Amino acid sequence: MILYGIETEYGISRETPGPDYDVVAESIALVRAATQSGVRMRWDYSCEDPHVDARGFRVEALRQDTDEANYFAQDAARPLSFSEIKSDLALKNGARFYNDHAHPEYCTPECRQIADLVKQDQLGDRLVMECAEALTSKTTDREEGRVRLYKNNTDFQGHSYGCHENYLLPRDLAWENVSEGMRAFLATRQIFCGAGKFGWEDEDRYIGPGFQISQRSDFFSVMESVDTMQQRPLINTRDEPHADPNAWRRFHVIVGDANMSPYATYLKVGTTAAVLAMLNKVDPTRIPQLDDPVGTMREISRDPRWSWDCHLTDGSPTTAIEVQRQYLALVREALPEPEDGFQLDDWKKVLDDLETRPETTVDRLDWTAKLDIVSKFRDAENLSDVDPWLMSLDLSYHLLDESEGLYYGLRDQGQFRQPPGAITTQENGFPPPTDTRAHVRGLCVQRFGQHVEAAQWDHVRLRDETASLELDLRRLFAPEAVAAAVAIIERAQHVADLSPLPFAKPYKSV
Amino acid sequence: MPEPARRTRPPAPVPGGGGDDEGDGPSTPKVEKPNTDDLLKRMRKVDPDQARRYRQRTGE
Numbered sequence: 001m002i003l004y005g006i007e008t009e010y011g012i013s014r015e016t017p018g019p020d021y022d023v024v025a026e027s028i029a030l031v032r033a034a035t036q037s038g039v040r041m042r043w044d045y046s047c048e049d050p051h052v053d054a055r056g057f058r059v060e061a062l063r064q065d066t067d068e069a070n071y072f073a074q075d076a077a078r079p080l081s082f083s084e085i086k087s088d089l090a091l092k093n094g095a096r097f098y099n100d101h102a103h104p105e106y107c108t109p110e111c112r113q114i115a116d117l118v119k120q121d122q123l124g125d126r127l128v129m130e131c132a133e134a135l136t137s138k139t140t141d142r143e144e145g146r147v148r149l150y151k152n153n154t155d156f157q158g159h160s161y162g163c164h165e166n167y168l169l170p171r172d173l174a175w176e177n178v179s180e181g182m183r184a185f186l187a188t189r190q191i192f193c194g195a196g197k198f199g200w201e202d203e204d205r206y207i208g209p210g211f212q213i214s215q216r217s218d219f220f221s222v223m224e225s226v227d228t229m230q231q232r233p234l235i236n237t238r239d240e241p242h243a244d245p246n247a248w249r250r251f252h253v254i255v256g257d258a259n260m261s262p263y264a265t266y267l268k269v270g271t272t273a274a275v276l277a278m279l280n281k282v283d284p285t286r287i288p289q290l291d292d293p294v295g296t297m298r299e300i301s302r303d304p305r306w307s308w309d310c311h312l313t314d315g316s317p318t319t320a321i322e323v324q325r326q327y328l329a330l331v332r333e334a335l336p337e338p339e340d341g342f343q344l345d346d347w348k349k350v351l352d353d354l355e356t357r358p359e360t361t362v363d364r365l366d367w368t369a370k371l372d373i374v375s376k377f378r379d380a381e382n383l384s385d386v387d388p389w390l391m392s393l394d395l396s397y398h399l400l401d402e403s404e405g406l407y408y409g410l411r412d413q414g415q416f417r418q419p420p421g422a423i424t425t426q427e428n429g430f431p432p433p434t435d436t437r438a439h440v441r442g443l444c445v446q447r448f449g450q451h452v453e454a455a456q457w458d459h460v461r462l463r464d465e466t467a468s469l470e471l472d473l474r475r476l477f478a479p480e481a482v483a484a485a486v487a488i489i490e491r492a493q494h495v496a497d498l499s500p501l502p503f504a505k506p507y508k509s510v
Numbered sequence: 511m512p513e514p515a516r517r518t519r520p521p522a523p524v525p526g527g528g529g530d531d532e533g534d535g536p537s538t539p540k541v542e543k544p545n546t547d548d549l550l551k552r553m554r555k556v557d558p559d560q561a562r563r564y565r566q567r568t569g570e
Contacts, residue, residue, distance in 0.1 A: 009570065011564070011566050013564055013565075013566075017563060023566065024567075067568070100570070101569040102566070102567040103569045150564075156564065159566045159567060159568045159569075160568060160569070161566060161567075162570040164570065204568075229568055229570055230568075254570065373546075373549060373553075374553075376550065377550055377553045380550055381554075387558075388558060388561065388562060389556070389558035391561035392556050392557060392559065392560035392561040393553055394561070395560055395561045396556045404555075406553065409549045410549065413549070
C-alpha cells in the first residue's frame with residue numbers, strides 16, 4: 001500500500017517589484033490572505049527532525065543550516081514570532097499551507113488514488129491564486145502591485161525551489177532497495193514529467209541560454225544525502241515517516257519539476273508509485289542501474305537531439321526511453337493493474353510517442369507544450385534562440401493567472417488532455433480525500449477548528465471544556481478504519497464525543 | 511556558454527480528435543484546432559524583461 005502527496009513551493013513576485021520588495025513578507029502576507037478557512041498557527045513543529053537519515057544515523061548538520069541560521073537572524077528582526085512567520089494553516093481538506101523559505105507552500109493531503117492526488121494538487125493551485133487576488137485587492141495600485149505567482153522551480157539565477165513528492169512505504173522494504181532501485185528511474189523520468197526550461201543554470205548561478213527538458217536537473221550534484229537546499233541529492237535520505245517508524249518509511253523525492261499540466265502530474269506520481277510498489281516484488285538485480293545517474297540526469301535534460309543516450313554500470317549503451325521501458329516491464333510483471341487507478345498503458349503510450357513522434361505529446365507534457373508554443377512565437381517574431389524574451393515567456397507559462405498564464409491559454413483552447421480527477425472551472429468545493437487519514441484531519445478542522453491545539457501529519461490535539469484528546473494517526477491507514485472514524489467525528493458535538501475513537505487518548509495540555 | 515538547443519522546432523501539435531490508438535485512459539480533448547494567433551497575442555504582452563527582474567530565495 002502506498003499513500004502519496006505533493007509539496008509545492010510557489011515563486012512569488014509583483015508585477016513591478018520595487019527596490020524594497022521583501023519576498024519573505026510577501027509570502028507571509030499571501031498565506032495569511034488564505035481564502036479557505038482552517039486552523040491557523042497550530043502546526044506542531046516539536047516532532048519534526050529533518051536530520052534523521054534513512055541510512056540509519058542522524059547527521060550533525062545539514063548543508064543549509066548556515067543559510068537557515070542567517071535567514072533566521074534576518075527574520076528575527078521582523079516584529080513577528082516564529083509561528084507568525086510560518087503562518088501555518090491546517091486546511092479543511094487535510095492539506096497544509098504555510099510560508100516556507102520565503103515561498104508559499106501548499107502540501108496536498110495524503111492520497112491513495114491518483115485521481116485524488118491530481119485533484120488535490122489543483123485545489124492548491126486554485127487556493128494560492130485566490131490568495132494572490134485577495135492580496136492584490138489590498139494594494140493601492142492594482143496593476144503595478146499585482147501579485148504574481150509561478151508554479152515553477154527557478155528564478156533563472158541559480159535559485160531553485162522545490163516540488164517534492166512523498167510516498168509512504170512499508171519499513172520492511174529495505175532502504176538499499178529503495179535507493180538503488182529508484183536511481184535510474186528518477187534520472188530518466190524527466191522525459192515525460194519535465195516542465196521545460198529556457199536556460200541553463202548551475203547551483204547559485206545562471207550559465208546561459210538554451211532549452212532543456214527539466215527545470216530542476218541543473219541543481220543536483222550528489223547521489224544520496226539528507227540535504228535538500230545545497231548540493232542536492234538524486235536520492236534524498238530524510239527519514240521522517242510521519243507514521244509509526246517501525247512500520248513505515250516515507251520516500252521523499254526532491255528531483256521533480258512542478259507541473260502545470262495535470263496529466264504530467266498524473267504520469268509523474270502514477271509511474272513513481274507503481275515503481276515503488278514493484279520494488280519488493282522483483283529480484284533487485286533485474287532493475288537497471290546507470291553508470292552515473294546524477295550526471296546522466298543533467299545530460300538527458302540538456303540533450304538537444306532528444307536521443308537521451310546513457311550507459312549502464314556494465315558500460316553498455318542504452319537510452320532513457322529504454323530504461324523507462326525496462327521499469328514498465330518489471331511493473332507489469334509485478335502488478336499488472338496498480339491499485340490507485342493509474343493506467344500503465346498511459347505510461348507506455350507516452351514512451352512510444354516520445355520515441356517516434358514527440359511532437360504529439362504537447363497534449364500531455366509541459367516541456368513539449370512549452371517548447372512548441374514558445375518556438376512558434378520565436379519564429380513569428382523572428383527572435384534568435386538566445387533572446388532573453390524566451391526566458392520571460394518560459395516564466396509566463398507557469399504564471400498562475402488563468403487570464404494571462406500561457407499554460408492556461410493552451411488549456412482553454414483544449415490542447416491538454418485532462419487526467420482522472422482533474423477539476424473543471426465550474427467545480428467548487430475543497431473536500432479531503434475520503435479514504436485516508438486526511439479525512440479525519442480535515443473533519444477535525446471543519447468541525448472542531450477552534451478547539452484544535454496542535455496539528456501534524458500524524459496527530460491532532462483537541463481540547464474543549466469536555467475533554468483534552470490526542471488523535472494518534474500514526475497507524476490509521478486502512479480505509480475501513482478511516483470510514484469508521486469519520487462516522488464518529490461527524491456525529492460528535494464535543495471533544496469528549498471523540499473518545500470512542502480507537503486512536504484517541506487523553507493528553508495533558510501545557 | 512552552452513550551445514543553444516538545436517532541436518527546438520517540433521512540428522505542429524496534433525490535438526483534438528482521439529485517434530485509434532487511444533486506450534481506456536484520459537482522452538484527447540475533442541476541440542477545434544487551437545487558435546495559436548490568440549495565444550501569440552497573449553505572448554506579445556509578456557514583458558521581455560520579466561525574467562530578468564524575477565528574483566527568489568533558494569528553497570528546498
